[in-house]
Amino acid sequence: GCSSNSGGDDSGASSKVLVVGMPNGPQSPNQNPLATGSASLSLGYAFVVYESLMQVNELHPTDDPTPWLAESVEWNDDSTQAIITPREGVKWSDGEDFTADDIAFSVQLRKDNPELNIDFPDQYEGVSVEDGKVVVDFTTSQFVNRDKLYRLLIVPEHIWGEVDNPVEFTDDEMIGTGPFVLDKFTSQSVSLKPNPDYWGGAPKVGALRYDTFNDNNGLTTALTTGDAQWGWTFIPDYENTFIAKNPEHFHQVAGGGFGVDVLFLNNQTKPFNNPAFRQALNLTMDRDEISKKAGYGVWPTITSVTGLPTPTGDAFIADEFQGQELAVDVDGAKQILTDAGYTWDDSGALVDPDGEKVSFVLTNPAGWSDYLSALDIIATGAKELGAEATVEPAVQDTWFNDIIPFGNFQATLHWVDNGSTPWNLYSNIMDGASYVPLGETANWNFGRYNNQAVTDALAAFKGASDDATRAEAMQTIQQAYVQDAPGLVIWQRPAVAQYSTVNYTGFPTEEDPYANPQPTGPQAALILSKLVPTEK
Amino acid sequence: MRFFVRRGIFYVITAWAAVTINFFIPRMMPGDPVKALIAKNQGKIPTDAIPALYAMFGLDENVPLWQQYLDYWANLFRGDLGISFSLFPMPVTEVIAQALPWTVGLVGIATIISFFVGTVIGTGIGWRRGTWADSLLPISTFFSAVPYFWLGLIAIFVFSVTLGWFPSSGSYDRSLIPSWDWEFISSVIFYGTLPALTIIISSISGWILGMRNMVVTVSSEDYVTVAQAKGLSERRVMFNYAARNAVLPQVSSFALSLGFIVGGTLIMEMVFTYQGIGFLLFNAVNAKDYPLMQGCFLVITIAVLAANILADFVYAFLDPRTRQEG
Amino acid sequence: MTIDNSIVEELDEASRPTQAPDTTAVAAAAQERSRSKGGAHRFLFLRNGKALTGLAIIAFFTLIAIIGPWIAPYDPSAQSDDLMQPPSWQHWMGTTHLGQDIFSQLIVGTRGVMVVGFIAGILATVIGVIVGVTAGYLGGIGDETLSALSNVFLVIPQLPLIIIIAGQLPSVGGITVAVVIAVTGWAWGARVLRAQTLSLRKRDFVEAARATGERSWRIITAEILPNLTAIIASGFVGTVTFAVLSLITLAFIGIGSGSDWNWGTILFWAQSQLALQRGAWWWFIPAGLCIALLGMGLTLINFGIDEFVNPRLRSTALNARKLRKRGIRPRIGFTPVVYEAPGARERRDVTDAAAAAVRTESAARAAEAKRAAKGARS
Amino acid sequence: MSNTEPERSVLRAESLRKHFPVRGIGKHGVVHAVDDVDLELHAGRVVALVGESGSGKSTIARLLAQLMPLTEGRIVLDGEDATVHNRRAFRRYVGRVQMIFQDPFGSINPIHPVRYTLTRALRIHRGRLRGQALEAALDELLERVQLTPPARYVDKYPHELSGGQRQRVAIARALAANPDVLLADEPISMLDVSIRLGILNLLKDLRDRLKIAILYITHDIASARYFADRTAVMYAGRIVETGDSESVTQDPKHPYTQLLVRSAPDPDDLEARAHGARGEAPSLVNPPSGCRFNPRCPFATELCRTEVPPLLEVGEGRQAACWGYSDRPDRPQVTDVIEVLGERPAAPDAAAIVAHAAGVDAAHAGEEASA
């Protein structure tokens, strides 16, 4: 039992179990930390058994990363080569020493097995160990992907080297460097116990358990009853539903990151082929209301006209847009429309320059309640312009297979890739490089925005070797975003987590957002190292 | 013998058709496991990862459908149901083996209790037709007409969240290690109580109604009157004559409903975060996990078929009239 | 839905002797009486309180379904600033997280439920009748094939199948859901009908029709089908209940029409917004109650049909209340005795009337004495 | 009988055989419901078929109506093989041969009024009748079966009719086809005495007026005597005796016929009773070898147990399938069953049983006392 080492232990460890809740349904005993979908990755305990090279604080992506298994990572100018210096004195939980070879092996493993290589597909050029440092060469510039390298989980060569097929390896033992080691696995719950020899000092969390629930409701109930103390699920009206249950100890905090949700507008068909209408719609969207009603304040309001989340993106907002905030301005919108030749008929319906009534359909999969609520609000806004907007939920599969890739929509909400820079956000919305005609499968740029200047700027940002070039590119991009409104960011979608400080404190807070607060990332090891029991 | 053979052939054909449909249905669904996975992790899995995932699930190979079908049968006979996508790389058999006992245990027990209690109540109501007992019917009807999830959620809200009498989710105390000790078993029982109760409440009405109607019908049979004429005690007439005969159709219905246990509890498992095959199947459908979906379908199909066969014979064995002449 | 009796019925039918003429006589008597009272016997079941209640409920919901959109006080989708308001005079059943009026949603949503329920019920019944009756009548290889077909549909788990089929369709409107439910839900009825047809087919009147020279299709449609009316009707009612529950469950797990309101969508929203946990019972409870009420109404009609059709259930069911007033409890094996003075409907029930106590007591004493005597006779 | 001149043979059955497969769990075999039955119906004559329950009488009727396929044998109508192979031929056949079912409660669809039932029969056999013609035909039919006035019955539902009335509707339906042959399967068994007579008289009238050939199936040997010209006696799927009704009933030859006649209650002759006959009808799945009556026959010998007796001439126009009337040396000596079964058999001593019961009581009382 993990509880036996309580009391007089001088480590200050508690006997209390910290329960992490996840809404992922029953799990199978696959703990492979590299295979997407494995229990350890989806519940997140892979991140407390295995560790990453560096810790990145998504809230401040421009800050220097915190060394973790790597003392440092040096990049060359165009970000095609990284030199990794491993940390000294780290041991695997079976007692073997952790070396540069383990890092090199872990990278090589991904290079050799495309199935496991989700971060840099086809982009590793070579891996070598020189002077106890690991040199990783990439085929392309990785400036926007640096953090992905930092986040790579490192596995022991002496175990994994023996494995025939690392793709199907279930890693029952889980020998890692992290602060916890596997105690037992059941399909509903995974227990871990502290790693007494952890390089960062034995953790003060006496035991860690990952419970899985069948859906958000199950997890919400567990969080509100205190059965689970850390996790993440969308809790509508979390202040009343969750925090109010124990205001002193229940918290929900948002991390940072460039995650946002975007209303993709079909730039190629009516009515959104007219930038004036897109802009006008933008002006009717009450981001505050959307965030509060549909997002329950969980998804913070987006304020900057550039669509960048704040404060994460502050450093990237072009000077000309600094301080420019989104606001509802129906009159302004009408003005824009009037200028563009729109009129209104007797009943107040908006008529486009071609003389057709403006109407459009907002689509999202049925069941995605926050999106659908947001669409409802957006539709209400559009009605103020006299446009006829209806929300039509779609079947999820249809949405994925027919609606989104082929552009069979007029307006739909979709997320964008997070990233360590705004590049993904803008590229996903408006990169001409992803442009394909309507009816063909698009990977991003679902709205089919095609502006050479923007395309070039996005490419420049990614490949540039100096900040000035990048700033310039960013300005071009943001100008286009603001002027053309090819897609509309509706809210931020930061990493959010709920936790209870009944047993442990030290989680990231609003005041001290030292890491992404969610338990399902490499930052879990960092957070756990900061947790202290509330009582001994 | 001919009877057995005919029935046998009939069931084999049914099984073949069902399994074939089970094979094709998932494949006719749009979408694939990778997209489903991406959808589930909205934004968390970078787009770059897509090719890796296709490779991992082996979806990049192009095998013609009929070849897949043949392979499927070949594997089926080897007891190999393939490897689950959503729970990669677990064999489907293992995944199902893990989930099945929970469903069968909880729902099975609930169904059995529901059957017995419902049958006894139904006997009472049927026997005392025309008295106050009749007013129980609309009440039980009400509970059978209520959507199950609605009942379950209210039960959770009242008994778990508000009163705290029962845990709101899970199949046992998660801090326990599954084993055959009393602590664990009692935990399983404790956690299973609320789900079982809701199942019983929502399903009992069917048994009550069925039994009541049969008892009413049987009560007017001559042999019941004869039993009364013999001066047997009320209890004896009610149970040994009326109920004993009325229960025959109930029992074969019961055998059939045992078959549906395996597949019919998706909502319960969702609402109560209970591990089981219904939810497994639901997840498989959402994750486009064909092998798992097929596996679940197969298990459910076999269970229902087996129950059908069972029902065929249970009746024959319970009713001496259909038994072999002595 | 009650579990199937078909197999049983098959076996039962085979072993049951042809109905005693008595029953028919009783039925005849009962019907004759009802006719003489003026009501056509087809509406006899209106005299059954249960059926009447059921019909009233269904009629009520049907009315709401028809006029709902006109009488709803608000646009059910219209948002307002009254977020999550408990019931009040403005909003009889409170509001949602977007300030939508739940009462209006309920009213407007009735149509979706009723339309889907009835379309699915009708479709499934039609398929079930066609397959079941044909199978039962044909016998032989055709029967085996059709039974296997319905067995396959019985064997395939239904809810997942509905989810999958619904997931295949580009857009899921109410009608689509109804069709999907019907396509997956007909097998049960077909099975019951098949068993019944099988036994009807062996009845003499079908043989007699054959001997008269009727063609098969006529035998099916004119001789057999009308005799199945009760089963078809109760199957229809059952399917409607099932369809309504399926629709609501589908909507609840996020499949199905979200654009048009129905009670399931209300519940879906309520649940996804944690209405219960937030104490917004007004959002969660009424829709569920409406469903239960509708289902109850359907089941009650079913009772009515049962009692209407089964002569054995009929006469007592008709006047249960009156009996209670007169203190008569019809029982098998203990015929009630009432002593009525001619003319006045005054009566004394021996078993409870105090007036009879003396007599009863002496009778009891006699019985006692007899038993004692028997014991002593050794 | 009134008509003595030989009438034209209408329907003839030649060595009919019907075996039903036995269905059931673990059972297999066939029911030998009808074996080697020859039967001939003449216009304007009635043939009665009597025999105990389950001896295959209804099966013969159904076979003759071609409602079920023959296992073996031939049905000859007006000298031509009439075994039908398709639906059209069947419909032509039913125009000539009509059947009245055993059970008046089951053979009329309870959901249709009399009008419907009869209209269908008329339309099928007499073409598209409408309006006045139809009404007239209906009235005529109902009058023919003495359901008068027709208007009172034509719109009734079967449940509103008494058993006798229903039976008459069933007869009317059969008559709608203007058949040459009427197969009346126990048309009176479910009715009470007074109604029975009405129906018998009705059939008699039809025979005489329309010269219909009638097969009259019954248990009631007295009514066969009253109504039929010839009588055939069946036992366990075979015909064991035929002959003109009067002599078959007054002077039965076959031991089974004797048993049957001697068992029928007859208030006029209380002495001529076969008392104490024991035994049951044999199983038709494994019928006894030889004469099927041999297990119950008081005269049975080894010959009866091994060889099936053929129908032997036992008098003018009479045949009996009993070895007792053969000229075989090993034939049994058949006399009147009365002589063998006339006495009541001795039964176990009743007094002893009573005493025992009392003893049980006593033991019982003792128990109670000690308790």
Add this chain to the structure above:
Amino acid sequence: MTLLTPDSSASTAAGRPATAASDPVLEIRNLSVDYGYEDDAVHVLRDVSLTLGRGEVLGLAGESGCGKSTLAYAATRLLPPPGLITGGEVLFTDRDGTKTDLLRLNDQQLRASRWQDLAIVFQGAMNSLNPVHRIGSQIADGIMAHRPGMKKPEALERAAELLELVGIAPDRLRSYPHQLSGGMRQRVMIAMALALEPQVLIMDEPTTALDVVMQRQIVEQIAELRDRLGFSVIFITHDVSLLIEIADRIAIMYAGGIVEDAKSLDVYHRPRHPYSSALLHSFPPLRGPRRELTGIPGSPPDLSKLGGGCPFRDRCAFAWDACGTVEPVLTAPDVDGDDPRRSVSCLRHDPGRVIAAGFEAKPVPLELSQR
């Protein structure tokens, strides 16, 4: 206090003759039965009185639907819903002379009395045996219910004896009802009814479903057992000829009332009621000269629409205006030299009532006064 039905005294006063044997075991007095509970209930039995003497076989005959079964069931309070006993008494006299009114016993007492004092064999043996229990245990449970403390093996032993008594091998104890033939089942029912040596045995058409041979066997059996065990029997059947043969006394019922009650041969040879007479002219004789069969014209009255007067008047050849208003009651026949204990309910025999009602009395017609 109107515990006694008011006109019970009246009917005795009207001179209900002491038809009963000097030692009655069961007296049914003024029994009235309704079907239905409402105002439009059918009054099926109207003040029926009947007395069964000890050791007597009383036959009950009449048209189908005239209330024979109803009478039997009502007397035992086994009438199924919607039956309702609305008046009368059923007095049972035990061997020691104690009289009990079965209608006034409470459930407990009634249960104790049933089977012990009075057993009943129902119309269809097929349906009277519980198909899922072995016949042995069905016989035994009746025994055990009345002999608390008796062990099952003992009861089964007794059951075996009973089976032997009715001529069934005791190894049939372990058979299920469906494994027995109809005749055997009927005998099992009889064995079961005799299990507790009841003093009265009511048999409702115990042989109707059987063929004559089997019927004969059963009837013989009953007669023989009655001789040995000395119980009294009420035997209900349509088959008048059978009744005449086996019953000591016959009561003829018509439309819910008893119209004639006399020694069986008296009924046969000297019917006093027009209905009895017609009934006896409705079945063909098995032997002897073929007599003219007249049948009974018309159909039985609708019991729910009976007015005053004689219910048979519409079908009666001897009815006159008095029959429409004066309700006949059972009286001694107005024929000289008749057995004083016989009774008939016909106005032709009751000039007193006719005159009292202000009508002109008519003499007894010749047919009804044969000597």
